[in-house]
Amino acid sequence: MRDAELIVNEETDNGSGPMIIAQNLVKIYKTRDIEVLALQGLDLTVERGELMAIIGNSGSGKSTFLNMLGGLDTPSAGKLFVDGSNLFDMTGRQKELYKKKTVGFVWQNNARNLFPYLSAIENVMTPMLLTKEKNRRERAEQLLDIVGMSHRKTSRLGELSGGEQQRVAIAIALANNPKLLLADEPTGSVDKDTADKIFDIFRKLSTEMGVTVVIVTHDVRLSKKVNRVVAIRDGRISSERILREQYKDVFTADNISWGNEETQDEYVILDRAGRLQIPEKLLKKLELKDNKVTVGYEDGTLTIRNPNAAAEEKEPDITE
Ligand SMILES: Nc1ncnc2c1ncn2[C@@H]1O[C@H](COP(=O)(O)OP(=O)(O)O)[C@@H](O)[C@H]1O
Ligand SMILES: [Mg+2]
Numbered sequence: 069m070r071d072a073e074l075i076v077n078e079e080t081d082n083g084s085g086p087m088i089i090a091q092n093l094v095k096i097y098k099t100r101d102i103e104v105l106a107l108q109g110l111d112l113t114v115e116r117g118e119l120m121a122i123i124g125n126s127g128s129g130k131s132t133f134l135n136m137l138g139g140l141d142t143p144s145a146g147k148l149f150v151d152g153s154n155l156f157d158m159t160g161r162q163k164e165l166y167k168k169k170t171v172g173f174v175w176q177n178n179a180r181n182l183f184p185y186l187s188a189i190e191n192v193m194t195p196m197l198l199t200k201e202k203n204r205r206e207r208a209e210q211l212l213d214i215v216g217m218s219h220r221k222t223s224r225l226g227e228l229s230g231g232e233q234q235r236v237a238i239a240i241a242l243a244n245n246p247k248l249l250l251a252d253e254p255t256g257s258v259d260k261d262t263a264d265k266i267f268d269i270f271r272k273l274s275t276e277m278g279v280t281v282v283i284v285t286h287d288v289r290l291s292k293k294v295n296r297v298v299a300i301r302d303g304r305i306s307s308e309r310i311l312r313e314q315y316k317d318v319f320t321a322d323n324i325s326w327g328n329e330e331t332q333d334e335y336v337i338l339d340r341a342g343r344l345q346i347p348e349k350l351l352k353k354l355e356l357k358d359n360k361v362t363v364g365y366e367d368g369t370l371t372i373r374n375p376n377a378a379a380e381e382k383e384p385d386i387t388e
Contacts, residue, residue: 072147076154085152087248087280088114088137092340093146095132095303106132107143108303111339114282116247119274121283121291124300130284133300134252137282139167151247168198172241172249174234176256181240184226188217188236191225195243211239215269231262238269242279249273251283255290263287292331306345309334346372 072089095107106129114120124130135141136148139155148155151170158166175181183191192208201207212218215235225233234254241249251270255263267290273279283294291297295316297309309332338344354361354374364371 072149073154076149076152084116086113086149087116087118087151088112088282089147089149090133091147093133093136093148094144095129095136095141096144106303107146109146109339110300110304111337112298112305114280116280117274117278118296119271119281119283119294120296120298121285121294122298122300123285123288123291128300129303130300131252132303134250134282134284137248138171138173138250139163168195169244170247172244172246174237174241174249174251174254176253181237182225182233185224187222187224188212188228188239189221191236192239192243195240199244201244208239208243211242212236214242214272215239216265231258231265234258234262234266235269238266242273247280249279249281251281251285253284253286255285255287260289263290267293292329297332298337301345304339304345305337307334307336307347 072091075089076085090110090112093107093110095105097104097106108129110129110133122130122133132141136143136155137150142156150166153162153166155163155166173181183194186194189205189208189212192211193204196204196207209218209221212221215238217232217235217239220228220232225236228236238251238254241251249270254270255266258266270281270283271293274281283290285291291309295311298305299307299309311332312330315329315331336344336347354372355377356374357376360375362373362375364373
């Protein structure tokens with residue numbers, strides 16, 4: 069695997085390199101009596117304009133990673149480049165600019181970036197006060213149109229449903245025209261129809277406007293509709309599913325029951341040291357008694373065996 073700095077130096081100067089390159093990211097949270105390893109050497113590259121999802125059990129490090137991408141947290145070790153810039157090499161001023169201009173953030177609980185006593189359009193205009201956006205009202209109206217909320221632009225936020233507020237929150241995240249949109253469980257507290265609407269907005273942003281979209285989600289149904297889903301296990305990418313070629317152009321097709329179709333191919337990810345995380349359902353089949361396996365190579369295939377099972381097979385049966 070090539071070094072992140074090399075890739076960035078060679079490719080990103082002209083804006084063509086990957087949007088995100090994370091290499092060997094480590095995060096240790098130290099509290100008074102314990103240390104938590106939230107990220108344990110996470111590697112991930114995300115291309116420009118990609119629409120991708122991150123899944124994983126609670127506590128696997130998804131939010132830690134997203135917060136780092138958003139410039140809200142720093143790692144204990146590792147490298148992180150976004151849009152060609154080293155996130156951990158920025159001055160305070162550069163970091164502030166990055167948070168204002170390059171990246172937009174949507175949370176499950178959007179109370180953090182909304183003002184309930186202001187109208188929808190005033191909420192969308194607020195972040196533009198921080199930049200020199202000239203046509204604030206016009207731009208806010210366009211954004212509310214993109215998220216399908218024009219008809220409620222003068223309603224106070226407090227008067228809107230959870231799903232409607234979430235759509236306004238997406239418009240706010242887009243106010244400063246970010247290249248990268250991060251969403252941490254954005255459909256976690258809305259119903260299925262609203263989740264679909266929100267997802268459609270993300271899809272349009274990626275396909276029609278070239279925004280790179282990274283969504284952390286528990287929603288298996290939605291995760292089947294993205295180009296790529298990476299699974300995080302114990303602070304590291306364990307597997308990846310990639311949308312099959314025949315589904316690439318059918319995002320909008322109505323005749324696909326996204327719930328049942330196998331839309332993606334699944335891969336297990338090898339890290340830089342050659343380690344991989346074997347899917348639990350496969351590991352169970354080996355019925356291991358301890359943590360040792362034998363690894364072999366036969367006919368172009370690597371094999372992983374339970375050493376005890378192999379020994380039993382080889383032993384001559386003396387009763388015969
Ligand atoms: N500020 C913090 N202080 C201490 N531990 C934390 C902090 N934030 C997260 N953690 C721990 O780091 C691990 C990963 O958390 P998180 O990234 O929130 O996981 P996820 O979003 O996948 O549920 C968890 O064990 C969590 O308890
Ligand atoms: Mg989380």
